[in-house]
Amino acid sequence: MSDTTDAASETPTAAGATTLTGSDTPAPVPADPGERHLVEEAVEHRRPTPEGGEHGAHPTDAQYMKIALVLAAITAVEVAIYYVKSDLGLGFAPILITMAAVKFFLVGAFFMHLRFDNRVLRRFFVTGIVLAIIIYVIVFLLLGVFTSTHGAHS
Amino acid sequence: MATTTTPEVLDESPGENPAEHGMSPVTNTGVSNEKLAMWSFLGSECLLFGALISTYFLYRGRSLTGPTPKNIYDIPYTSISSFVLLMSSLTMVLALAAIQRGDHRRLRLWLTATALLGTVFIGGQVYEFTSFIHEGLTMRTNLFGSSFFVLTGFHGVHVTLGIMMLLSLVLMSARGRLPQSKVQVVEIIGLYWHFVDVVWIVIFTVVYLIPSPVAHSTRPLQIR
Structure with missing residues (x-):
């Protein structure tokens, strides 16, 4: 760059x-x-360091396009899984969530340059994600979402 | 050991702003305050969208009346919208790479393409909302309608704000007010755009692809 x-x-x-x-x-x-x-x-x-250059150079345009192709392919597989979910039984939801997580990681790491930028920035973002997950899992547990009665309390 | 060793020394002229030269200024964190502010904002946005997605998740399968997700979603249509938004992230990062090279013509081209793809996504969302309303689903119809419109509506507002910022960048560049030294402005708006994209990645999976439970619960949610 x-x-x-x-x-x-x-x-x-x-x-x-x-x-x-x-x-x-x-x-x-x-x-x-x-x-x-x-x-x-x-x-x-x-010394001031060039933005994004602390841990290495950013990907090239060709590499960005390859990442976009991977993202498009994962999306296509997700939609395909949606249509064949009856054959996969109960296992299709974790598969879809895993694929979404992979897409999330690819965009964050390469398009948002978290893989190359200062790790302080990564910590800010990851803290927000982890905090959100912890808070809302606690809320779900309090409301009994993960139990079979789905919030029933008599 | 000499007492004159001063880590704070630099060959900077007084008053010179390193951020204007594509360099991060000297801060305690080693990154520019503007960029750090955007990342902390995005961290807080995780909590906002986490709340909205959780609310949708909590109300899944709890609607007493229809329409329900199963008989209203058009997955092929939403898949194309998702693909469009995903590709807008590619054009956004290509715009950033262009200004980093000093290629202002391609910067404007990719920024315009990103704004256009975002507009296509928003147009698709407006069409989807309109068709849902025609099929009898409004915010007041049931819990599904309330949580769905609030979640996707909030995301749509974020995309719309992103489009406005992108078009502002195109105008600034066309008027020569976006030199290569202001690469960080493009980078920060790009971060916002990519965040909007990753939020949609989660929404598309959790809201559209993972269906509601078949057995509907009519019991109220209570703290255990």
Whole structure:
């Protein structure tokens, strides 16, 4: 990606370093080469990284199209399973949910770049999903949805 | 060990915004605040749609009068709508890849295609709602009608807002107000669009493909 090359061209130098604390006074540069190396390492650690490039490059257009083909194929299989569900007995619902989860993962990981972006973003999203699942499973349990009486309470 | 070792040093000019150069600004998290805000918003949206899907699930098979899902859903029709929305995610990510390359012509092309596919989806939903109403299913008919229209209606509103944002991006790009340095704007709106798509993936499976229980329960839901 082009932004990756932008990042690579901005290699920091200790001589041109300034603080981020609001002051544009150059930071003192240690004379000792060993200490200077430590400063440069710290600068490299704190450098802005290109969006999405922390864990690797994003997929190419061709790869995006392949992922879309997989998603379309899974959708076609889902619809096919809907029509042959009588042959699958009770097992068809978990199969459909698993296939939906795979589609969810593919879109999230590749189209939303969660696989490549900073893991903090992934945690925010996963926290929302997990929280939603926990809360609504508790509600279902309270209302007896998973029991055979389906909420009966006498 | 020298006390002058300062991790905060950078070769940035004062006042320069790294986000405007396609770079993430220096924050505690290492990601831009705007992007983090969108992800936290999407996390909260999981709870919103989780509530709506759960409500639909709770009311499944509890309607005292028809129409019921079994005699009203048109699965082939909804499958095509789902496919259209799924493909709009592809065009959205291609638009993002285009602006990352600095290809503004393709950016506008893919953004327009995404908005068009979204419009086709919404048009299909309007047609579906209209046909359901003609068959006697409204929000007031039964529990199925209430939970179905609220869930899919909320999703439809999200798609409509997404289309408006996409068209705004197309206009901004056409007027030269969306340079490559603002790639993050496209990325953030793209995240919203993909989220709308993943929500539909769940709705399509849970609401349309997994049928309601055959035996209807008339007992009220009570906390155990």
